[in-house]
Amino acid sequence: MKLTRKLVLAKAKASDLESVKKLNCWGCNLTDISIFSQMPSIEVLTLSVNNISSLSPLAGCLSLSELYLRRNMIPALSELCHLRPLTRLRVLWLAENPCCGTDPSRYRLTVLRCLPRLQKLDNQVVTEDEIALALEEGDEVSTPTSSIHNQLPNNGLPDAESENDPLNYNMEETNKIREELGMKPLSRDKFSSLSSPSTMEKQTVKKTHILDAVLLLLRDLDEEELHVVRTATQNRLQTYTLDSEDGQRSSAQKTAEIQH
Numbered sequence: 511m512k513l514t515r516k517l518v519l520a521k522a523k524a525s526d527l528e529s530v531k532k533l534n535c536w537g538c539n540l541t542d543i544s545i546f547s548q549m550p551s552i553e554v555l556t557l558s559v560n561n562i563s564s565l566s567p568l569a570g571c572l573s574l575s576e577l578y579l580r581r582n583m584i585p586a587l588s589e590l591c592h593l594r595p596l597t598r599l600r601v602l603w604l605a606e607n608p609c610c611g612t613d614p615s616r617y618r619l620t621v622l623r624c625l626p627r628l629q630k631l632d633n634q635v636v637t638e639d640e641i642a643l644a645l646e647e648g649d650e651v652s653t654p655t656s657s658i659h660n661q662l663p664n665n666g667l668p669d670a671e672s673e674n675d676p677l678n679y680n681m682e683e684t685n686k687i688r689e690e691l692g693m694k695p696l697s698r699d700k701f702s703s704l705s706s707p708s709t710m711e712k713q714t715v716k717k718t719h720i721l722d723a724v725l726l727l728l729r730d731l732d733e734e735e736l737h738v739v740r741t742a743t744q745n746r747l748q749t750y751t752l753d754s755e756d757g758q759r760s761s762a763q764k765t766a767e768i769q770h
Contacts, residue, residue: 533556603632
């Protein structure tokens with residue numbers, strides 16, 4: 511069943527879609543929710559107990575703070591990529607969907623890695639330590655195959671370096687980010703080899719872009735979110751410190767063995 515404009519206005523008792531802030535469509539046998547691409551102002555949305563399989567229509571609902579999707583037909587956690595732009599989303603109920611799998615712990619860590627701003631997931635409060643653990647151990651969620659296919663060139667074949675890759679910035683985009691961060695722009699010769707870079711060069715460029723993007727995103731985080739980042743960073747640094755100490759002990763032990 512398709513959710514129509516008429517049905518939305520009737521349920522919300524509103525005269526236009528733009529004015530709808532809250533909507534409850536629990537148990538309406540919905541399969542098509544494309545109407546939400548016309549509802550950027552929606553804040554609280556209940557879609558539990560339906561047959562929804564794609565979350566792509568929600569990608570533009572930037573005011574959304576609470577989303578209830580329990581008992582639908584969401585096939586994979588990759589659908590969560592459509593919710594990443596929703597920076598105000600704090601409550602998500604996704605339980606009892608096919609995407610939840612059979613490992614509750616792995617499922618929860620993966621969801622929180624993809625959506626680290628959540629404060630409540632499946633009616634359970636999210637802690638800072640849980641977010642920090644998710645950022646380290648949760649599985650990385652990739653863009654759904656259907657979405658990638660829709661964004662491919664007319665011939666249906668991807669470029670050697672996909673333009674949809676968020677790390678594949680061109681020189682102007684990269685330098686714009688660096689300028690906003692107060693960093694020196696990269697010269698054109700740094701990009702001259704990007705037409706056919708080696709694997710090592712690709713990895714170096716991607717790491718540079720990741721750092722630039724992370725630093726830029728920090729400016730949009732509030733105090734609570736910055737504390738989460740700090741906790742995750744400290745845990746990561748502790749791991750590097752332990753690895754370094756183990757390496758030093760191993761080196762010292764080998765040196766001692768050689769001397770004796």
